[in-house]
Amino acid sequence: MDNKNNPWKKDFPILDQKVNDEDLIYLDNAATTQKPQTVINDITDFYTHDNANVHRGVHTLAERSTEQFEQAREKIQHFINAEHSDEIIYTKGTTDSLNIIARSYGEENIEEGDEIVISYLEHHSNLVPWQQLAIKKHATLKYIELDNDGFVDLDDAKKKITDKTKIVSIAHVSNVLGVINPVKEIAKLAHQHGAVMVVDGAQSVPHMPVDVQNLDCDFLAFSGHKMLGPTGIGVLYGKEELLNQMSPVDFGGEMINFVHLYETDWNDLPWKFEAGTPNVGGAIVLGNAVDYLNEIGMDKIFDYEKKLVDYVLPKLLDIDGLTVYGPHDPKKHTSVISFNLDNLHPHDLATGLDMEGVAVRAGHHCAQPLMKYLGVSATARASFYFYNTFDDADTLVKAIIATKEFFKNGTI
Numbered sequence: 001m002d003n004k005n006n007p008w009k010k011d012f013p014i015l016d017q018k019v020n021d022e023d024l025i026y027l028d029n030a031a032t033t034q035k036p037q038t039v040i041n042d043i044t045d046f047y048t049h050d051n052a053n054v055h056r057g058v059h060t061l062a063e064r065s066t067e068q069f070e071q072a073r074e075k076i077q078h079f080i081n082a083e084h085s086d087e088i089i090y091t092k093g094t095t096d097s098l099n100i101i102a103r104s105y106g107e108e109n110i111e112e113g114d115e116i117v118i119s120y121l122e123h124h125s126n127l128v129p130w131q132q133l134a135i136k137k138h139a140t141l142k143y144i145e146l147d148n149d150g151f152v153d154l155d156d157a158k159k160k161i162t163d164k165t166k167i168v169s170i171a172h173v174s175n176v177l178g179v180i181n182p183v184k185e186i187a188k189l190a191h192q193h194g195a196v197m198v199v200d201g202a203q204s205v206p207h208m209p210v211d212v213q214n215l216d217c218d219f220l221a222f223s224g225h226k227m228l229g230p231t232g233i234g235v236l237y238g239k240e241e242l243l244n245q246m247s248p249v250d251f252g253g254e255m256i257n258f259v260h261l262y263e264t265d266w267n268d269l270p271w272k273f274e275a276g277t278p279n280v281g282g283a284i285v286l287g288n289a290v291d292y293l294n295e296i297g298m299d300k301i302f303d304y305e306k307k308l309v310d311y312v313l314p315k316l317l318d319i320d321g322l323t324v325y326g327p328h329d330p331k332k333h334t335s336v337i338s339f340n341l342d343n344l345h346p347h348d349l350a351t352g353l354d355m356e357g358v359a360v361r362a363g364h365h366c367a368q369p370l371m372k373y374l375g376v377s378a379t380a381r382a383s384f385y386f387y388n389t390f391d392d393a394d395t396l397v398k399a400i401i402a403t404k405e406f407f408k409n410g411t412i
């Protein structure tokens, strides 16, 4: 499929530009995705016609914005197949969502000697909150090993999750290795031992159908900006029964039912967890981004990205001196692909690619323990989305080869 046959690329105006005199090829979608014109227009439309604070005015604009804000919540509910709309809490993003779980459920349920189980491939935002909770509560933080392909290893999960385990928290899709972890099976294990299952969906929800009832996870965290929406808006899904038992972590307006002089009654879900003026425009526009994704269909997005990986991964593996991390079988690899070129720092590789117009990320990808586990200090990473074409994949391969040639006599 060439650029002309990808029906979606043209919807993203930012992609139609030159970088260093070359066509921009944006392959940093795991960091953040670009926005289609319709979503960009929705931001302007909201602030041009409907902007008002929510849940507190009887005037027409306040009613309009409140209605759209709550409609967006229902769109997100259906998108991840949550049972109730009050299980969808607006947050700032995945990091915020995970911190809320740690500060509320974690603080209330973890005691000395309890275990929290994560894995070696977690993003810092699904690691540091649990690490700090474990330190504070004198609990034990345990790491599940990865198998040879980089998947969270189920056999090791069976050993690490015990009757002392209270919380298990795992990335659905790794932002470095591109693996889809067996979170449904791990949730089952967690539940057999009476623990709750948290899924970090930052890299899965934008790319594949995610059904929280099917996964039977207790919590799911994800970010709007990685799925065509604006920055500063994200979602915390939690099972209603658990959220109802949990205390809010932020206090102020919106999250109260009645404030007495010396005590306060909390508001109902989901507002109990949404103190202060929320990101009204962000939430509404995220709902519109969900509409755009639904119009294509998440199955179709997943299948298209699979075809891109089928096409590009063997070509990358063929480049002499290039090490690709994660599975080498394209069927096991999602569209996040990390690699290193022999004798070249990944920052130099990424700078070389930028000279060819190709945007990739280089660094530790907020996963320093994983870098240590892999025995590297950093990697370069190309991450595709459905608006990337097979031509983009070819350009990446050519640009890596060109960069290799450029640096062949060393970097100094």
Ligand code: 7TS
Binding pocket: 030, 031, 032, 093, 094, 095, 096, 123, 125, 126, 171, 173, 174, 175, 200, 202, 203, 223, 361, 365, 366
């Ligand atoms: N979890 C995973 C698996 C992620 O990939 C990220 C962001 C986060 C959590 C945090 O999301 P945030 O929206 O709250 O920042 N990952 C990346 C990345 O790979 N490059 O930049 C951000």
